[in-house]
Amino acid sequence: MSGTANSPESAVRLRRTDLRGHTLSLAELKSAVPRTASATVTTAEAAVQTIIADVRHDGHAALAGLALKFDGVSQEHPRVPAAALAQALAELDPAVRAALEESITRAKAFAQAQKPADVDYPMADGAVVSSHWIPVRRVGLYVPGGLAAYPSSVVMNVVPALAAGVGSVALASPPQKEFGGLPDLTVLAAAALLGIDEVYAMGGAQAIAAFAYGVAAGSSENGGGEALEPVDVVTGPGNIFVATAKRLVKGVVGIDSEAGATEIAVLADHTANPVFVAADLISQAEHDPNAASVLVTTSLELADAVERELAQQVAKTTHRERVETALxxxxxxxVLVDDIGQGVAVCNAYAAEHLEVVTENAPGVAAQITSAGAIFVGDYSPVSLGDYCAGSNHVLPTSGTAAFSSGLNVTTFLRAVQLINYNKEALAQVAGHVITLSRAEGLPAHGDAVAVRFP
Incomplete structure (x- = not known):
C-alpha cells in the first residue's frame, strides 16, 4: 500500500516511549503510557452546569434555545414524529438495512446469553435468601452525532436494554441542519428497525439533563411541547460535554460510564502484520482528533514497519487531517517493551477501551489481560469488527476506567434485588446471634426487634 503522486506520504510520526530495561511500578506505568490531559473536563464543567440548570428551569424553551445555539436548528419540540421514523426506515439503503439487521441479530444473541440467572438459596430449613434480577423502569439512550453518524450505536444501546426487559426506552441524538432539524436519518432508521418510537432530536449535555430530570409539558409561553418523563438510567457515548453531564447527574440517575474519546491499544510482537496494525490504529483515529492510538510492542522492527505503513495509509485515508491530528x-x-510480560503490564496499566492482542499464542496472552473494555484476539478480530458485527458491544469504558468498570451489557439495565424469607423456626436458630451482634454494635433495638417475636 503505497502513496501516489496525488496523495504524498503522510509525515505523521508516533511519539515513542522506551520502557526497555526499566522495572516500573503500576503507578509509574500509568504515568508513562500516552494519555490525554484531563484539564478539559474541568473546563467543560461550568458550562455543563449552566446547561443542566437551564433545562431544569426552562424546559422546552431551554432545549429550543440550545438547539439553535449549538446545532443551528429552529425547534418547536424535540420529539421526532412517527412519520419521520417510518420514512427513514422506508428509504434506508437496502445494503445498510441488511448490515444493520445482521448486527442486530448477533447483538441480540449475545445479549440474551448474558442474562444472569436468579438465585434462590436454601440457607436452612424454612430460610431462603434470593437474588432476583429486575429491569429498570425506563432508560434514556444517547447516540452521538458530530463528525460521523452512528446507527451502530443505536443497536449497541437498544439491544441490551430490550434484552434486559426494560419497558420504556427513549433515544436522543443531535438535530442536524441538513436533515431539517431531525437527527441523522440512518440513526432514525435504526431506531425504527428496533421498534423504538420515542426518539428526540437533542444533543449534548442538554439531552442528558432532559433524560435525568425530565421536561414538563410546555405552554405556548414557555416553548410548548409534550412532557418528557425522566429516566432511571442514561447510557451511550458522547463528547466531553456529554461525559461531564453524565458525571454531574450520576446519583440522580444511573449511568453506564463517562465515556471520552475513543482509544485503541495494540499489543504486538515480531509476528504481527504491520499492514494490519497500521490500519487498525487509523481506524480508531478517524473517529476524532482526540482519539488515542497506542502500539505496545517488543519489536523495534515492527514499530518501524508500522510507522512506514502509517505514512502510506494515512495519506490515502478519507479523513486524513483528523487522523494525522489524532496520531x-x-x-x-x-511503547517499546522488553518482553510480552512487560507488555501485558503496560496494557493493564493503560486499561484500553479496545485492546488488540496480535502475538504468538495470542489467546494465552489475552488471558493475562485484566483491564480492558474489550479484547480482540489475533489477526482476524480487528476492533472495527466489534464496532459493528461481532455481537459484542462497542459502548466501552475509556480513559483508563476499564480498570474498574465494564462495557455496556444487559446487567447495565438490571438491578439485583435480594429477598429474605425466614419462618419462625429459621429465625429462632440465629436470634441469639442477631441480639449479640446488635448489642456489640451499640444498637440494642435491632436485637429487641428479634426478641419481641419470641416472648
Whole structure:
C-alpha cells in the first residue's frame, strides 16, 4: 500500500516511549503510557452546569434555545414524529438495512446469553435468601452525532436494554441542519428497525439533563411541547460535554460510564502484520482528533514497519487531517517493551477501551489481560469488527476506567434485588446471634426487634 503522486506520504510520526530495561511500578506505568490531559473536563464543567440548570428551569424553551445555539436548528419540540421514523426506515439503503439487521441479530444473541440467572438459596430449613434480577423502569439512550453518524450505536444501546426487559426506552441524538432539524436519518432508521418510537432530536449535555430530570409539558409561553418523563438510567457515548453531564447527574440517575474519546491499544510482537496494525490504529483515529492510538510492542522492527505503513495509509485515508491530528497527539504513541510480560503490564496499566492482542499464542496472552473494555484476539478480530458485527458491544469504558468498570451489557439495565424469607423456626436458630451482634454494635433495638417475636 503505497502513496501516489496525488496523495504524498503522510509525515505523521508516533511519539515513542522506551520502557526497555526499566522495572516500573503500576503507578509509574500509568504515568508513562500516552494519555490525554484531563484539564478539559474541568473546563467543560461550568458550562455543563449552566446547561443542566437551564433545562431544569426552562424546559422546552431551554432545549429550543440550545438547539439553535449549538446545532443551528429552529425547534418547536424535540420529539421526532412517527412519520419521520417510518420514512427513514422506508428509504434506508437496502445494503445498510441488511448490515444493520445482521448486527442486530448477533447483538441480540449475545445479549440474551448474558442474562444472569436468579438465585434462590436454601440457607436452612424454612430460610431462603434470593437474588432476583429486575429491569429498570425506563432508560434514556444517547447516540452521538458530530463528525460521523452512528446507527451502530443505536443497536449497541437498544439491544441490551430490550434484552434486559426494560419497558420504556427513549433515544436522543443531535438535530442536524441538513436533515431539517431531525437527527441523522440512518440513526432514525435504526431506531425504527428496533421498534423504538420515542426518539428526540437533542444533543449534548442538554439531552442528558432532559433524560435525568425530565421536561414538563410546555405552554405556548414557555416553548410548548409534550412532557418528557425522566429516566432511571442514561447510557451511550458522547463528547466531553456529554461525559461531564453524565458525571454531574450520576446519583440522580444511573449511568453506564463517562465515556471520552475513543482509544485503541495494540499489543504486538515480531509476528504481527504491520499492514494490519497500521490500519487498525487509523481506524480508531478517524473517529476524532482526540482519539488515542497506542502500539505496545517488543519489536523495534515492527514499530518501524508500522510507522512506514502509517505514512502510506494515512495519506490515502478519507479523513486524513483528523487522523494525522489524532496520531500526532500526546494521547497516541508507541511503547517499546522488553518482553510480552512487560507488555501485558503496560496494557493493564493503560486499561484500553479496545485492546488488540496480535502475538504468538495470542489467546494465552489475552488471558493475562485484566483491564480492558474489550479484547480482540489475533489477526482476524480487528476492533472495527466489534464496532459493528461481532455481537459484542462497542459502548466501552475509556480513559483508563476499564480498570474498574465494564462495557455496556444487559446487567447495565438490571438491578439485583435480594429477598429474605425466614419462618419462625429459621429465625429462632440465629436470634441469639442477631441480639449479640446488635448489642456489640451499640444498637440494642435491632436485637429487641428479634426478641419481641419470641416472648
Amino acid at each position: 500526532s497527539g500526546v494521547q497516541s504513541g508507541i
